[in-house]
Amino acid sequence: MRRNKTYSYIYLILWVIPLMFFIKDFFHLEEIKSLSFYENFELFKISLTQGVLSVIFSTIIAIIPAYYMSYKKNTLTKILEGLIFIPFFFPTISTVVAFTLIFNLPILKNFSVLYTLKAIILANVFYNSPIMIKYLSEGMRNIPKNIVEAAKIDGLNEVNIFFKIKLPLMFPQVFRGMFLVFIYTFASFGIVLALGGIRYSNLEVEIANTLLRDANFSKALVLGIVQFFFLIALNLLGDLYPPYELRDDFRERKVSTLTTVWTTIYLLLECSVVLIGIFYGFYNYYTGSFSLEGFYKLFSSDFNAYYPVLQGIRNSLLLASITPIFVIVFTYLLLKNFTKVTSAIVFSTMGFSSAFLGIALIYINILYDIKLWILLVIGYFLVTVPIAYSFMYQYVREFPRDILDLAKIDALSPFKTFLLIECPILKNVFLGTYLQIFAIILGEFTISYSMQLGRDFPTIALVNYSLFSDKKLLEGAALSSVNIIIVVVLFYLSNKITEKE
Numbered sequence: 001m002r003r004n005k006t007y008s009y010i011y012l013i014l015w016v017i018p019l020m021f022f023i024k025d026f027f028h029l030e031e032i033k034s035l036s037f038y039e040n041f042e043l044f045k046i047s048l049t050q051g052v053l054s055v056i057f058s059t060i061i062a063i064i065p066a067y068y069m070s071y072k073k074n075t076l077t078k079i080l081e082g083l084i085f086i087p088f089f090f091p092t093i094s095t096v097v098a099f100t101l102i103f104n105l106p107i108l109k110n111f112s113v114l115y116t117l118k119a120i121i122l123a124n125v126f127y128n129s130p131i132m133i134k135y136l137s138e139g140m141r142n143i144p145k146n147i148v149e150a151a152k153i154d155g156l157n158e159v160n161i162f163f164k165i166k167l168p169l170m171f172p173q174v175f176r177g178m179f180l181v182f183i184y185t186f187a188s189f190g191i192v193l194a195l196g197g198i199r200y201s202n203l204e205v206e207i208a209n210t211l212l213r214d215a216n217f218s219k220a221l222v223l224g225i226v227q228f229f230f231l232i233a234l235n236l237l238g239d240l241y242p243p244y245e246l247r248d249d250f251r252e253r254k255v256s257t258l259t260t261v262w263t264t265i266y267l268l269l270e271c272s273v274v275l276i277g278i279f280y281g282f283y284n285y286y287t288g289s290f291s292l293e294g295f296y297k298l299f300s301s302d303f304n305a306y307y308p309v310l311q312g313i314r315n316s317l318l319l320a321s322i323t324p325i326f327v328i329v330f331t332y333l334l335l336k337n338f339t340k341v342t343s344a345i346v347f348s349t350m351g352f353s354s355a356f357l358g359i360a361l362i363y364i365n366i367l368y369d370i371k372l373w374i375l376l377v378i379g380y381f382l383v384t385v386p387i388a389y390s391f392m393y394q395y396v397r398e399f400p401r402d403i404l405d406l407a408k409i410d411a412l413s414p415f416k417t418f419l420l421i422e423c424p425i426l427k428n429v430f431l432g433t434y435l436q437i438f439a440i441i442l443g444e445f446t447i448s449y450s451m452q453l454g455r456d457f458p459t460i461a462l463v464n465y466s467l468f469s470d471k472k473l474l475e476g477a478a479l480s481s482v483n484i485i486i487v488v489v490l491f492y493l494s495n496k497i498t499e500k501e
Contacts, residue, residue: 007334008342015349015382018360021367026217040219044226047186047202053121054185055178058129059136061266066136068263071253076263083130083270085491087180088387089436090127090274090484091443092190093464097480098277099123099195100468119195124188126273128181129266135177139170175237183231189355189446190461194468203227208355208450224356231351274484281481284474294478307472309479312463316442319373319459323380324388324437328430330381331388332418335396346389354383358450372457379447384437391436395429432498439490443483 069077099122103114113119143166151161189204201209203223210220284291297303304310334342361375399422407417423430445461454462460483467476 005337005339005341007330007337008339008345011330011334011349011382011385012345014378015352015357018357018364018378019352022217022356022360022363023221025363027221028218040222040226043201043203043206043223044230046200047204047227050117050120050124050188050192050200050202051182051186053117054124054128055181057121057125058132058181059174059178061125062129062132062136064259065263065266066133067140068255068259069133069137070140071255073252076260076267079267079271080130080133080263082491082495083267084134085488086126086270086274087128087131087184089439089443089487089491091461091464091480091487092445093194093461093468094277094443094480094484094487095123095127095273096190096194097280097464097468097473097476098273099126101276101280101473101477102273114195115197115199117196117200120188120192120200123191123195124185126270127191128184130270131180131184132174132177135173135180136170139173140166142173143169179234179237182234183350186231187227187353189449190465193449194465204353204355204446207353208359208446211356211359212450212452220356220359224353227353228351232348235347235351274488277477277484278481280473280477281479283477286474294474298475298478303475307463307466307475308458309463309475312458312460315373315457316460319376319380320438320441323377323384323441324434326377326381327384327388327437328392328433331385331392331433332396332430334385334389335392336414338397346386349382350386354379354446355450357382358447361447362451372451372453376448376451376453376457379451380441380444383444383447384440387440388433388437391433392429395426399426428497432494435490435494435497439487439494442490443487 065080069080099119100114102108103119113122147165147169148161151165156164186202187204188202189208192200192202192205193208196205198209203226207220207223207227210216210223281294282290282292284293298309334346357379361379364370365372365375403421404417407421412420443461444459445465448457448459448462449465453459454466460479464476464479464483467473467479
């Protein structure tokens with residue numbers, strides 16, 4: 001079938017257009033030359049340090065739970081697998097609220113963790129270690145038993161087998177996990193902004209602050225360009241380590257008591273952060289008693305006069321309902337017209353700064369008075385297509401060819417083929433993707449914050465951040481708990497729906 005590259009280029013153009021308007025008007029070579037190299041290098045070094053430390057600690061913490069998950073199938077492993085919702089769907093602001101409450105507990109307050117590098121790393125390890133568990137466990141599980149047995153016959157001991165056989169076979173999977181952890185930390189926004197403060201600003205936070213605080217457009221451009229090319233170069237390294245096509249039947253093995261205990265402790269710590277985010281919505285932090293006072297205040301008319309909670313919920317639900325439709329339709333067309341450049345274009349956009357995208361979109365609003373909700377839909381569309389692409393890739397690309405060939409014999413048009421054949425079979429995939437994109441948009445913070453929409457078009461994340469900034473911990477925890485419950489339910493439903501496939 002003839003492939004059409006048009007959709008791949010449309011996606012790239014949609015990214016480039018808002019950025020080009022900004023670059024055209026504010027790219028001044030003289031101002032760029034006057035920028036301090038040392039200052040920008042320090043920002044890059046802070047971002048790099050945060051990314052590297054997060055990868056190291058996430059990997060160390062994940063090794064034992066990943067080993068357990070590779071050789072056991074029980075309730076514990078099912079819950080471990082479910083933790084993958086944290087890095088992809090758990091709202092950033094809910095993480096910020098939960099860790100702020102944790103670091104303010106009497107037992108931890110004296111350690112002064114808040115507004116330090118430790119706070120950033122701890123939050124990012126919580127956020128990203130489930131990614132490493134997923135990739136490490138897959139790498140361990142898929143090492144063929146016959147290769148290991150052959151190595152034993154050749155006289156290799158367990159240590160040599162690990163370093164000479166298992167590690168090289170696992171490395172492509174491990175590298176992909178490390179890359180994701182690094183990129184999510186390197187380009188982290190909400191966690192660094194709220195838990196680290198100005199002292200530990202990374203490139204992503206500094207891009208937003210430079211534009212919003214200093215209006216130094218040339219510096220923001222330089223930082224955005226540096227971040228883009230660095231992440232793209234890192235992404236290209238993945239091509240040097242293509243994954244091995246290894247598959248092996250699951251084989252349960254006995255694991256040590258220490259492994260089980262460590263895995264259980266890790267699971268409890270991860271779940272406790274999520275539960276704390278919910279718990280404090282129903283617990284009065286100041287009086288030490290259970291109460292619904294936070295919810296009463298949150299939805300009262302007097303409170304909404306100062307903090308547009310109801311408007312933020314309505315706006316977020318509107319955006320989260322509309323955007324996934326466009327994302328799913330476009331991603332389907334991308335995958336049906338898959339070419340060699342498609343994946344390169346889709347995943348290269350991960351190098352673009354979401355903060356810079358937000359500023360570019362608001363600049364288009366200033367130039368052409370395009371409605372803010374339309375620009376937000378465009379922004380959310382651009383950043384969620386890669387997620388939908390990853391989720392739908394297997395199902396659309398590997399759709400049974402014989403069924404499609406029969407449709408051609410019956411002279412069905414592509415539209416009728418989709419409507420009568422593909423859609424009924426893939427409906428659960430589309431619905432699962434819709435729910436996942438819905439959950440992501442509900443908690444999105446970077447773009448809406450960069451566009452400074454708190455007054456004109458508030459969202460749940462923006463209102464929650466305002467409550468957190470103004471020390472309204474009771475109301476902020478209540479709103480965060482609502483958001484978490486919605487996201488957890490959506491993720492659970494999505495998994496149940498797609499399991500049927």
